[in-house]
Amino acid sequence: MKNLGNADLVEEASLGDVKILKIIGIKDMGTTTSVLVRGSNQLVLYEAERSLHHDLCVVICMVSKRFLTSGGGAPDIELSRQLGAWAKILHGMEGFCVKFFAEALWLFTYFLTR
Structure with a gap:
């Protein structure tokens, strides 16, 4: 596993009735990240994913085109x-x-x- 990277701590943790893998102290993280999304049902998860995707698209547009459009109507x-x-x-x-x-x-x- 050394080829994948180094971390200070890797442990399995419980989050409610779901188990997640918790990785702490990653060396040389680079420019990527992970986002954990939880919700009470599939509709909430879908809306959270859609909203996150929309926000990321806005960030990409802001970085690549360097202009700003006001929001909120x-x-x-x-x-x-x-x-x-x-x-x-x-x-x-x-x-x-x-x-x-x-x-x-x-x-x-x-x-x-x-």
């Missing part, structure tokens, strides 16, 4: 604001439709981020 609210301003200079049915689309976008974003 900020782009949607800004789009709603800009559409509302544009609706004021449009006339007739076009202005009416754009105005209500902007309001619907704002409401959707407001309730989605609560």
